Amino acid sequence: MQKFTSLKSIPVYLPIVNIDTDMIIPKQFLKTIKRTGLGKNLFFEMRYDDNGNEIKDFVLNTEPFNNSKILIAGKNFGCGSSREHAPWALLDFGITCVISSSYADIFYNNCFKNGILPIILIEEKIKELSEYSKRKEEIFIDLKEEKIIYGNNELEFDIDPFKKKCLLEGLDDISLSLKKSEQINSFEKKLKINKPWIFND
Amino acid sequence: MSLTLYDKIWNEHLVHQQEDGTALLFVDRHLIHEVTSPQAFEGLRNSNREVRQSKLTLAVVDHNIPTTDRSKGIDDEDSRIQVETLDKNCNEFGIQLFGMKDKRQGIVHIVGPEQGFTQPGAVIVCGDSHTATHGAFGSLAFGIGTSEVEHVLATQTLVQKKAKNFRINVNGKLAVGVTSKDVVLQIIGKIGTAGGTGYVIEYAGSLISDLSVEQRMTICNMTIEGGARAGLIEPDKKIFDYLKGRPMSPKNDNWDKAVKYWNTLKTDPEAKFDKEISITAEDIEPMVTWGTSPQDVISVNGKIPNPENETDVDKKNSIDRSLKYMGLKPNVAIKDIKIDTVFIGSCTNGRIEDLREAAQILKDKKKASHVYAMVVPGSGLVKEQAEQEGLDKIFINSGFEWREPGCSMCLAMNADKLKPEERCASTSNRNFEGRQGRGGRTHLVSPGMAAAAAIAGSFDDVRKYKN
Numbered sequence: 212m213q214k215f216t217s218l219k220s221i222p223v224y225l226p227i228v229n230i231d232t233d234m235i236i237p238k239q240f241l242k243t244i245k246r247t248g249l250g251k252n253l254f255f256e257m258r259y260d261d262n263g264n265e266i267k268d269f270v271l272n273t274e275p276f277n278n279s280k281i282l283i284a285g286k287n288f289g290c291g292s293s294r295e296h297a298p299w300a301l302l303d304f305g306i307t308c309v310i311s312s313s314y315a316d317i318f319y320n321n322c323f324k325n326g327i328l329p330i331i332l333i334e335e336k337i338k339e340l341s342e343y344s345k346r347k348e349e350i351f352i353d354l355k356e357e358k359i360i361y362g363n364n365e366l367e368f369d370i371d372p373f374k375k376k377c378l379l380e381g382l383d384d385i386s387l388s389l390k391k392s393e394q395i396n397s398f399e400k401k402l403k404i405n406k407p408w409i410f411n412d
Numbered sequence: 413m414s415l416t417l418y419d420k421i422w423n424e425h426l427v428h429q430q431e432d433g434t435a436l437l438f439v440d441r442h443l444i445h446e447v448t449s450p451q452a453f454e455g456l457r458n459s460n461r462e463v464r465q466s467k468l469t470l471a472v473v474d475h476n477i478p479t480t481d482r483s484k485g486i487d488d489e490d491s492r493i494q495v496e497t498l499d500k501n502c503n504e505f506g507i508q509l510f511g512m513k514d515k516r517q518g519i520v521h522i523v524g525p526e527q528g529f530t531q532p533g534a535v536i537v538c539g540d541s542h543t544a545t546h547g548a549f550g551s552l553a554f555g556i557g558t559s560e561v562e563h564v565l566a567t568q569t570l571v572q573k574k575a576k577n578f579r580i581n582v583n584g585k586l587a588v589g590v591t592s593k594d595v596v597l598q599i600i601g602k603i604g605t606a607g608g609t610g611y612v613i614e615y616a617g618s619l620i621s622d623l624s625v626e627q628r629m630t631i632c633n634m635t636i637e638g639g640a641r642a643g644l645i646e647p648d649k650k651i652f653d654y655l656k657g658r659p660m661s662p663k664n665d666n667w668d669k670a671v672k673y674w675n676t677l678k679t680d681p682e683a684k685f686d687k688e689i690s691i692t693a694e695d696i697e698p699m700v701t702w703g704t705s706p707q708d709v710i711s712v713n714g715k716i717p718n719p720e721n722e723t724d725v726d727k728k729n730s731i732d733r734s735l736k737y738m739g740l741k742p743n744v745a746i747k748d749i750k751i752d753t754v755f756i757g758s759c760t761n762g763r764i765e766d767l768r769e770a771a772q773i774l775k776d777k778k779k780a781s782h783v784y785a786m787v788v789p790g791s792g793l794v795k796e797q798a799e800q801e802g803l804d805k806i807f808i809n810s811g812f813e814w815r816e817p818g819c820s821m822c823l824a825m826n827a828d829k830l831k832p833e834e835r836c837a838s839t840s841n842r843n844f845e846g847r848q849g850r851g852g853r854t855h856l857v858s859p860g861m862a863a864a865a866a867i868a869g870s871f872d873d874v875r876k877y878k879n
Contacts, residue, residue, distance in 0.1 A: 226729070227733070229730070231705075234844065237850070238823050241447050242488075242490035242493075242825070244493060287606040290639065291842060291844060292541050292842075293539060293540055294448065295448065295557035317641060320560070324559035388436060388567045391567075394436070395464075395567060407666050410467065411662070
């Protein structure tokens with residue numbers, strides 16, 4: 212997994228609440244067997260008209276936001292379907308940091324498996340940052356220090372220490388879990404005795 | 413210490429409690445389908461990893477397959493590749509697969525219970541958010557992403573952080589014509605689409621115990637629409653009777669041992685919940701969603717809300733956006749909304765009891781002439797059962813199409829989709845923008861309400877059609 216340490220970019224603001232994963236990447240693009248190539252279809256229905264042409268006034272189609280790496284959005288971001296294609300599409304577009312006041316659980320977890328940092332801030336701070344985004348100036352995200360720096364201002368955010376470590380070091384959690392193979396072996400042994408029906412033995 | 417059912421299942425599956433507060437949790441049952449698994453298998457291959465317990469995973473094709481004649485295969489190339497990839501992966505890694513021509517094929521959350529693969533007290537996961545369905549059996553069941561699918565395949569475990577406990581009590585009796593779909597829509601309307609985020613919900617109360625196993629599945633299924641990844645119900649004799657004798661249910665001695673254990677799966681009377689609400693069943697009416705989130709729900713006798721009455725700016729904007737997308741005006745009566753399409757099916761309402769409920773309304777009646785209507789049974793076995801009972805004839809005589817099993821128009825990944833601005837009374841679970849086809853307008857309802865809408869050509873109170 213790609214590491215996330217810090218990031219500098221002009222943030223893009225989508226003032227919509229409950230952005231669901233169907234909106235982030237509609238189902239017709241889930242037919243892929245790859246993780247890559249979804250960026251061009253990110254927010255497809257808001258970004259393109261019926262003829263497949265870019266809708267000019269949609270924020271992600273405008274300069275400089277079409278190159279944003281940071282997305283600020285309304286609450287309950289990523290609700291709905293569990294599709295990991297949603298973070299894959301964000302990543303492929305170039306967005307590696309999302310800022311919202313809340314996320315749906317599955318989407319939130321999926322971000323960390325893909326080197327995307329989902330930051331949680333209170334509504335008031337979201338408003339402040341979204342106002343600032345109108346200036347089209349870069350902001351700086353420092354994961355190590357858990358800080359967002361914009362202009363002369365600084366904002367702190369909280370993140371689970373384990374998730375932070377995985378992002379900073381780009382850790383693959385399957386190899387971490389495989390280090391616990393002995394514990395898994397002994398759990399399975401006990402399970403076979405206590406609940407033999409689980410293995411249908 | 414007093415524990416909830418969720419606490420107990422969690423503790424029973426703890427492989428390793430890690431210092432950072434996360435835990436390695438054992439997974440008893442893993443379901444996979446063609447859409448969210450290919451990248452997981454590719455990941456295994458790239459890292460030279462094996463599937464740890466291939467017998468604990470069951471695969472089925474459902475999202476992408478045609479619901480019309482399947483003898484010629486799949487026309488859409490991408491869909492075909494995905495289905496063939498699942499077949500290839502299951503062969504390579506020794507996983508049992510119900511393919512497109514297998515009678516047992518169907519929607520993953522209908523197949524699991526039907527086969528007895530779903531069992532009380534188990535941790536069940538699937539790369540699909542409606543995995544919560546299996547919680548109806550008193551299991552801890554939740555949806556996961558593809559990276560987690562890969563993690564389960566490689567380790568038979570998942571890294572999880574414990575959620576909080578939320579109990580929703582529903583007491584009393586439902587009026588005739590009101591179903592568990594209306595109950596769960598009412599709950600989502602009440603708690604909101606993020607109301608359950610960070611929680612596991614336990615559904616309790618006299619109404620929940622009175623519900624059949626299949627009705628309970630409808631409630632647990634839509635738990636994710638209220639933000640909670642898992643919703644569960646204490647298992648009882650109805651559950652054990654349902655499971656007895658199913659192909660993958662425990663056999664002989666193991667059955668007795670299992671039932672003995674399953675009987676212990678109860679929340680302690682003194683257990684504390686972080687959040688608790690109660691709902692009275694008698695207050696619930698047949699429900700219809702009007703907007704583009706499942707929380708946008710109102711009684712069939714209600715009116716479209718007026719955004720001008722909303723003081724919260726975010727909510728006002730959200731209602732404005734929904735009404736614009738849905739092509740609806742404030743204060744219009746739900747019953748005055750004309751529909752174009754009816755879809756009966758999905759993991760929410762594609763089981764035999766759902767088809768019976770709709771067929772009972774449709775018997776000897778015709779759908780309105782301007783309405784296009786289809787029924788997609790949840791599995792090959794549901795289809796077979798319905799045909800034995802003659803339900804297919806009732807639907808066909810009413811003017812419905814009778815299709816092959818799959819997810820179909822619930823998410824419109826196959827050829828079954830709405831055209832822009834088409835309005836659909838749907839028994840599925842999501843009314844998001846574009847969910848059933850670009851520009852399509854979805855109203856979520858129960859199977860009985862969908863049948864009533866088919867006859868009337870607009871939303872109508874199903875209670876009028878009950879004898």
